[in-house]
Amino acid sequence: MALLTLDGVTVRFGSHTALDAVRLDVAEHEIVSVLGPSGSGKSTLLRVVAGLGAPDAGRVLLDGADQAAVPVHRRGVGLMFQDHQLFPQRDVAGNVAFGLRMRGASRADQAARVAELLDLVGLPDAGGRAVAALSGGEQQRVALARALAPRPRLLMLDEPLGQLDRGLRERLVVELRALFNRLGTTVLAVTHDQGEAFALADRVVVMGGGRIAQTGTPADVWQRPASAFVARFLGFDNLVPATVSGEVADTPWGKLPVAPGSPQGERTVLVRPAGVRLAGTGEGAEGLRCTVGARTFRGSRVAVLLRPEDGSPPLDAECALAEAPAEGAAVSAAFGPADVLVLPDAPGR
Numbered sequence: 001m002a003l004l005t006l007d008g009v010t011v012r013f014g015s016h017t018a019l020d021a022v023r024l025d026v027a028e029h030e031i032v033s034v035l036g037p038s039g040s041g042k043s044t045l046l047r048v049v050a051g052l053g054a055p056d057a058g059r060v061l062l063d064g065a066d067q068a069a070v071p072v073h074r075r076g077v078g079l080m081f082q083d084h085q086l087f088p089q090r091d092v093a094g095n096v097a098f099g100l101r102m103r104g105a106s107r108a109d110q111a112a113r114v115a116e117l118l119d120l121v122g123l124p125d126a127g128g129r130a131v132a133a134l135s136g137g138e139q140q141r142v143a144l145a146r147a148l149a150p151r152p153r154l155l156m157l158d159e160p161l162g163q164l165d166r167g168l169r170e171r172l173v174v175e176l177r178a179l180f181n182r183l184g185t186t187v188l189a190v191t192h193d194q195g196e197a198f199a200l201a202d203r204v205v206v207m208g209g210g211r212i213a214q215t216g217t218p219a220d221v222w223q224r225p226a227s228a229f230v231a232r233f234l235g236f237d238n239l240v241p242a243t244v245s246g247e248v249a250d251t252p253w254g255k256l257p258v259a260p261g262s263p264q265g266e267r268t269v270l271v272r273p274a275g276v277r278l279a280g281t282g283e284g285a286e287g288l289r290c291t292v293g294a295r296t297f298r299g300s301r302v303a304v305l306l307r308p309e310d311g312s313p314p315l316d317a318e319c320a321l322a323e324a325p326a327e328g329a330a331v332s333a334a335f336g337p338a339d340v341l342v343l344p345d346a347p348g349r
């Protein structure tokens, strides 16, 4: 049985439907990241699970029990918000002990658990420090220790690393995942940062307009976006209308090979930039003739914007640094079926 179930949960604000009949199961020990553009309903989903808002329809179940009549502090869920919400007048130990004190734990138990948690988050000697004197990353660790201290059965994170700089976020997200795996914590995390979501989660849930647009492992969602909406949200721009017949898609970029079993008829085709193969335009060259419009360096890879000579839509390609053509160069682009994906959407959606 799932630890958390959202069973057709709807939340409305006036005439606006923020969550629309959402169904979601989170298994025990699973780390799930909810991802989506601003306004897609992510925070509303967390709030309704925590008990900070009530569903207008549907049920929230924890361990199979309907939570409708269960107040926030009895749900056994831990919450950690973007801005940490640490108590500035208390020291680090006082912050971490907060949930334990509320439950009436003895002073000795509180002290032992605080020491254990501070150790766990890598701040073993920080108990007596003022929270105002901590760096952003240290405050984030204290907030995490405070949320974990009462041993919540479900830990919910709302943009947990949102305000930290990118380098620190990338390091902390790896630490967080290792920590949650070690503790066996069940986690529901909300973020608009796809890198963070994909690095943290066993499973990602992509939301759009109050609905779940796709759910799957990070690799699944990345390799096979379920719709043009998800593909665009993940940053893929190579989306064109196509007529698919058998294993060929007729697109503005020519007839492209597609995998057997692809949806047929009028569809949208996604071409992954890594699958656009560039070659010279010498005699016998085949493929779409293009001019290199711009190059953007991304570590050892280069994103290359191609402008087809026949006026068809611009095309993003990606190649190794050593193979990147110069701006203004003439190239021909070829396409492999593994990187041409037929999405079920009708063109223009």
Ligand SMILES: Nc1ncnc2c1ncn2[C@@H]1O[C@H](COP(=O)(O)OP(=O)(O)OP(=O)(O)O)[C@@H](O)[C@H]1O
Pocket: 013, 016, 017, 018, 036, 037, 038, 039, 040, 041, 042, 043, 044, 045, 192
């Ligand atoms: N208390 C409220 N009253 C009215 N409308 C609300 C309220 N809370 C949220 N909404 C609306 O519900 C929709 C979903 O909001 P929600 O905060 O869940 O989105 P989100 O995906 O978390 O966005 P963000 O990434 O910007 O935090 C938005 O259109 C928002 O304006």
